Amino acid sequence: xxxxxxxxxxxxxxxxxxxxRLPSETVFFDIDTIDGMxxxxxxxxxxxxxxxxxxxxxxxxxxxxxxxxxxxIGREREAVGAWLxxxxxxxxxxxPTAVNLGWAVGRMKTAAIAELARAPDEDVGSVLVDTxxxxxxxxxxxxxxxxxAIGEAGAxxxxxxxxxxxxxxxxxxxxxxxxxxxxxxxxxxxQGKVQEVYACEARPLHQGSRLTAWELARLKxxxxxxxxxxxxxxxxxxxxxxxILGADRIAANGDxxxxxxxxxxxxxxxxxxxxxxxxxxxxxxxxxxxSGAAIPIEERSAMEVQTAAGVGVYNPAxxxxxxxxxxxxxxxxxxxxPPYENTIAxxxxxxxx
Amino acid sequence: xxxxxxxxxxxxxxxxxxxxRLPSETVFFDIDTIDGMxxxxxxxxxxxxxxxxxxxxxxxxxxxxxxxxxxxIGREREAVGAWLxxxxxxxxxxxPTAVNLGWAVGRMKTAAIAELARAPDEDVGSVLVDTxxxxxxxxxxxxxxxxxAIGEAGAxxxxxxxxxxxxxxxxxxxxxxxxxxxxxxxxxxxQGKVQEVYACEARPLHQGSRLTAWELARLKxxxxxxxxxxxxxxxxxxxxxxxILGADRIAANGDxxxxxxxxxxxxxxxxxxxxxxxxxxxxxxxxxxxSGAAIPIEERSAMEVQTAAGVGVYNPAxxxxxxxxxxxxxxxxxxxxPPYENTIAxxxxxxxx
Numbered sequence: 001x002x003x004x005x006x007x008x009x010x011x012x013x014x015x016x017x018x019x020x021r022l023p024s025e026t027v028f029f030d031i032d033t034i035d036g037m038x039x040x041x042x043x044x045x046x047x048x049x050x051x052x053x054x055x056x057x058x059x060x061x062x063x064x065x066x067x068x069x070x071x072x073i074g075r076e077r078e079a080v081g082a083w084l085x086x087x088x089x090x091x092x093x094x095x096p097t098a099v100n101l102g103w104a105v106g107r108m109k110t111a112a113i114a115e116l117a118r119a120p121d122e123d124v125g126s127v128l129v130d131t132x133x134x135x136x137x138x139x140x141x142x143x144x145x146x147x148x149a150i151g152e153a154g155a156x157x158x159x160x161x162x163x164x165x166x167x168x169x170x171x172x173x174x175x176x177x178x179x180x181x182x183x184x185x186x187x188x189x190x191q192g193k194v195q196e197v198y199a200c201e202a203r204p205l206h207q208g209s210r211l212t213a214w215e216l217a218r219l220k221x222x223x224x225x226x227x228x229x230x231x232x233x234x235x236x237x238x239x240x241x242x243x244i245l246g247a248d249r250i251a252a253n254g255d256x257x258x259x260x261x262x263x264x265x266x267x268x269x270x271x272x273x274x275x276x277x278x279x280x281x282x283x284x285x286x287x288x289x290x291s292g293a294a295i296p297i298e299e300r301s302a303m304e305v306q307t308a309a310g311v312g313v314y315n316p317a318x319x320x321x322x323x324x325x326x327x328x329x330x331x332x333x334x335x336x337x338p339p340y341e342n343t344i345a346x347x348x349x350x351x352x353x
Numbered sequence: 354x355x356x357x358x359x360x361x362x363x364x365x366x367x368x369x370x371x372x373x374r375l376p377s378e379t380v381f382f383d384i385d386t387i388d389g390m391x392x393x394x395x396x397x398x399x400x401x402x403x404x405x406x407x408x409x410x411x412x413x414x415x416x417x418x419x420x421x422x423x424x425x426i427g428r429e430r431e432a433v434g435a436w437l438x439x440x441x442x443x444x445x446x447x448x449p450t451a452v453n454l455g456w457a458v459g460r461m462k463t464a465a466i467a468e469l470a471r472a473p474d475e476d477v478g479s480v481l482v483d484t485x486x487x488x489x490x491x492x493x494x495x496x497x498x499x500x501x502a503i504g505e506a507g508a509x510x511x512x513x514x515x516x517x518x519x520x521x522x523x524x525x526x527x528x529x530x531x532x533x534x535x536x537x538x539x540x541x542x543x544q545g546k547v548q549e550v551y552a553c554e555a556r557p558l559h560q561g562s563r564l565t566a567w568e569l570a571r572l573k574x575x576x577x578x579x580x581x582x583x584x585x586x587x588x589x590x591x592x593x594x595x596x597i598l599g600a601d602r603i604a605a606n607g608d609x610x611x612x613x614x615x616x617x618x619x620x621x622x623x624x625x626x627x628x629x630x631x632x633x634x635x636x637x638x639x640x641x642x643x644s645g646a647a648i649p650i651e652e653r654s655a656m657e658v659q660t661a662a663g664v665g666v667y668n669p670a671x672x673x674x675x676x677x678x679x680x681x682x683x684x685x686x687x688x689x690x691p692p693y694e695n696t697i698a699x700x701x702x703x704x705x706x
Contacts, residue, residue, distance in 0.1 A: 217663030229614025261582025
């Protein structure tokens with residue numbers, strides 16, 4: 001069965017697995033416009049910080065292909081450039097918290113601008129299409145490789161017989177590969193180290209009990225779902241050897257923005273002296289954010305939290321976990337230890353050289 | 354509108370507000386058998402530790418009335434005694450964690466046995482009915498008075514402008530009066546001290562977002578619902594001045610069994626140096642439990658936590674919060690401070706003398 005969260009269609013547009021229908025239905029749908037991609041991102045048909053970046057890149061390429069094929073994007077250099085600019089502006093604003101979206105769109109735009117500058121006037125349309133398609137594929141391939149690298153690095157932190165708690169979804173439904181935190185769990189499972197995975201359901205949208213549970217069942221990894229509020233109970237009972245989860249944005253000081261509930265879990269793990277790991281590729285780091293206070297936190301509709309008439313709802317989709325609650329950050333360039341100001345800076349210094 | 358959670362019918366049986374239908378529907382139903390009361394308790398049509406005690410007592414009285422009226426309980430002393438014994442045994446096992454149920458049923462039985470011993474043979478049926486009805490009414494009245502005493506004692510702990518976080522439901526839907534923790538909030542609101550109440554939704558059965566929100570809206574107390582996982586966020590944002598919630602059973606050392614998620618909140622409040630209060634009547638204390646480890650924790654159906662096929666569910670309905678995370682326990686006999694081993698023992702010594 002075809003279950004990639006994202007794929008190319010035969011005609012170069014994008015096919016997504018509609019994650020809002022899981023786990024009861026496995027439904028794919030095709031997107032060939034920027035507006036369609038924005039809708040899919042905002043409605044969470046596609047979600048997960050790395051996957052949003054990959055899907056947006058592929059969606060940009062697919063929309064360019066369709067636009068050039070149909071002639072809705074003009075053939076002139078100026079029209080192509082204007083379309084690229086506007087498409088990138090719209091896409092990067094689809095969701096605020098995950099930094100990978102802006103990062104991926106920026107990389108796509110930079111690549112396209114460079115190639116367009118070299119292209120003869122008569123070829124700008126086809127160069128736009130080819131460049132975006134190649135860069136999107138490169139992004140996807142790199143994200144898959146990142147996931148594998150994170151998985152290998154993180155799995156080394158777990159001993160045989162590990163019982164691991166995770167939150168929200170960070171697997172193949174959240175990335176272009178095997179996942180970040182769930183990729184670590186998957187590699188650790190391949191190494192025979194995983195006794196049990198506890199998956200928090202992740203209110204309000206149940207991305208743990210719907211998506212992570214669905215992935216764990218497919219991978220045949222022993223798994224138990226708990227309500228988010230049962231975290232202290234399973235930790236106090238000695239059922240948890242480590243916590244690992246993903247990130248939507250990591251600040252320069254190591255503060256982590258991630259799915260609402262991450263901060264709860266970090267405090268509770270700390271109180272029980274249980275290691276608390278964050279797993280994310282380098283594209284999730286935002287050195288422009290000095291600390292978590294600089295990260296925009298998306299508030300979603302009150303409709304996601306049903307309640308009685310006459311009361312308000314506060315529904316932040318993410319929270320910020322202070323760096324001092326994080327045991328280590330597992331990246332595609334190795335495992336970072338505190339002090340994160342130093343180790344994060346070193347990681348990016350190395351990459352730049 | 355009649356909105357008492359429990360009431361007598363004209364013919365001496367019990368009328369309950371079906372809490373599973375709230376907040377969308379306000380539906381009452383009558384119970385005149387022990388089996389009916391057990392079903393109502395197990396299906397959570399009536400819940401909340403103090404209210405379960407009151408409702409079970411009233412249900413016992415109502416079932417006795419109906420049984421004597423219809424002749425299904427024999428007129429002989431032996432038949433009446435056997436019925437009482439069996440009815441009490443069945444009722445007290447309806448749910449395991451809340452101690453108030455066993456306490457209330459035990460008190461009803463003791464009162465009935467004492468009166469039956471004095472009754473002439475020809476009157477045992479009517480004495481059973483009258484005694485149970487009077488004792489149930491006394492229990493209900495006492496619980497209402499307890500709530501008011503808890504409310505007054507607890508409200509003194511809150512200053513003007515307080516923003517208070519609570520969990521699950523502890524109001525008139527959980528007691529025979531204005532509530533325990535929600536009773537404190539109600540009295541503090543009457544005193545003009547409440548700026549905002551944050552109500553956790555309380556997964557998996559949403560007894561916060563369904564029931565507490567419904568009560569707060571009716572009382573016109575400014576209220577905001579959050580998912581349980583947003584607790585650290587609102588505390589870190591400085592939005593919470595104090596946490597107060599109820600209890601299903603309190604051990605002799607001050608450990609508190611309460612709705613799943615209470616332990617999470619206690620740890621998170623402690624990490625933010627926010628006062629964490631528990632409110633409960635003396636009937637919620639179980640001096641037979643040396644610590645929380647001795648309290649049976651009810652696990653409920655996996656069906657309450659929907660997830661993908663192929664994974665397990667662990668669904669404890671309650672957790673145990675260690676006494677050292679609790680700032681004070683507000684009771685109907687005053688506010689207890691640590692060390693709870695001493696203050697709890699003193700409270701019951703005083704009552705016995």
